[in-house]
Amino acid sequence: TTVVAGKACKMFSVYINYLGGLVKKFAAGNVYLGELTGLSGWSGAKMTFGIPSEGRLPVAVTGYYNYQAGTIDYIGGNEQAGGTDSMDLYIALATKQYSVDTTDDTTYPGGSASDLASDPNIVAYGRLTSSETTDGYSPFYIELTYKDNNFIPSGDLYLLITATSSKGGAQFTGSTSSVLYLDELNLAY
Secondary structure: OOOOOOOOEEEEOEEEEEOOOOEEEEEOOEEEOEEEEEEEOOOEEEEEEOEEOOOOOOOEEEEEEEEEOOEOOEEOOEEOOOOEOOEEEEEEEEOOOEEEEOOEHHHOOOHHHOOOOOOOOEEEEEEEEEOOOOOOOEEEEEEOEEOOOOOOOOOOOEEEEEEEOOHHHHHOOEOOOOEEEEEEEEEEO
């Protein structure tokens, strides 16, 4: 019922305890373009980030977000207080799909620091990160910054869009009170 129009995506972070307490993990609510490809051990997942861009070069992603930022209550998967959580939403155009293993944060686009600007496989990127709680939905326009202003595609390109209610989720850090809604996402060309 928390929507701009139609339906929205709701992401929330939780602490999960399963297999009789054998596996306990902080899990950030997230959504991404790609595919779940399998499991990694008892507590991780393997996935492919990115879908073919089909020769189209986006200039931005637009939409609306609604964020309730919680106080961080897990750091590195351990119950521990520390500051305000942040949501993260990024768009990128890459020369490859990423094979991500959630138990190894170096496999994510931009590596363990999520540094899209330094990743040699990223040709364009844009990002919205915020720790501010919104008063309902706020519009956003995330423009892609192309690393080469005269970029001409010479091979396959892949579109990556990822959003999470806890930016530090890949490192099992965030708040079990954080909630992010996204609605009416559109690509601008």
